Amino acid sequence: MIDLLKKLFEQRQKKITVILLDDSKPDEDNSYMVYPNGLFGMILGISTVFAIFVALVFMLTPLGGLLYSTDDAEIRAQILEVTQKAIALEDSLRQRDMQLREMKNIIRLSIDTTLAMDERFDNLFDPNDPFQNSDFINFDESAQFNRLSQNEVLFSNVSKTAPDFPAKYPVQGSLTRGYMPDDEHYGLDIATKNNEPVINIADGSVFNSSWTINNGYVISVQHSEGVVTTYKHLSKLNKKEGDLVLKGDILGEIGNAGVLSTGPHLHFEIWKNGVPQNPEVYLIK
Incomplete structure (x- = not known):
C-alpha cells in the first residue's frame, strides 16, 4: 500500500491509468484514468470534513467531557470549592437571620422598662x-x-x-x-x-x-x-x-x-x- 502511494505521489503531475484485475475473471479488466493530485486533494478534503465533524461532535455533545476530562479536573475542583463556600455563606446568613428574629422577639416580648x-x-x-x-x-x-x-x-x-x-x-x-x-x-x-x-x-x-x-x-x-x-x-x-x-x-x-x-x-x-x-x-x- 505504501509503495502504491509512493508511485502515485511520484506521478502526481501526470495522468495515469489504474487497472483493476479480478483473479476470478482473468479475461476481464477494469481500467480507470486517475489524476494523483485530484486523488490526494479528495482524500485531504474528506479528512478535513471528517475532522471538523468529529470536533463539532465533541464540542456540542457530552462526549467532549471525555476528551477534556484531564483539563477540566482543576476547574471542577475550583467549582467545588466555590460551591462549598456558597453553602457555608448560606448557613451563616441563615444563622444571622435566626439571631435577628430572636433579637426582635426579645425586643417585642420583653419588658423594656419597668x-x-x-x-x-x-x-x-x-x-x-x-x-x-x-x-x-x-x-x-x-x-x-x-x-x-x-x-x-x-x-x-x-x-x-x-x-x-x-x-x-x-x-x-x-x-x-x-x-x-x-x-x-x-x-x-x-x-x-x-x-x-x-x-x-x-x-x-x-x-x-x-x-x-x-x-x-x-x-x-x-x-x-x-x-x-x-x-x-x-x-x-x-x-x-x-x-x-x-x-x-x-x-x-x-x-x-x-x-x-x-x-x-x-x-x-x-x-x-x-x-x-x-x-x-x-x-x-
Missing part, C-alpha cells in the same frame, strides 16, 4: 401631697434622712412648679416604636445618631442614674405632680443622682448601649403617680 422605686419615694406619688417639703430629701447608706443645704431656694421653686407640657421631644430623630402597654412597652423608641444630646423635658431632680446590661445608661427624673421621666440606652450621663435639672438641660448622650438595643436610639417613658403614660400626649414636635 420603673421600680423603693419605699423611700412612695410619698412622691401621693397625688394629694406632691413635694410638700421644699427641701430635697437625700438618704445615706444607713437610711437616715439628710437635707441638702445647696440649691434649696431653686428646688423650692422647681418642686412647686407644674411641668410645662407639651414639651419638645427629648432627642432629634425618628419615632420607630410607639407606646404599646399591651406588649409591656411603656414608652417611645426614637432612632437617632450616636452622641446625640438627650434633653430634659421639664424641671425636676435626678433620682436614678445607673448602668444596666439590658439598657445601657439609664437616668430618671422626678418632676412635680408625681410625674417621672425615664431615658434609656444612653452611652454617657451628664447628671448624677441628687442633681437638680431644669428644662433644656443635657442629661447625656445617645449610643447603641444595652443588650436590648439594636441601634442608636432613645427609649423614653413618662410615669405619673406610678402609672405609665403615653409620652406622645405630653410631647410636641
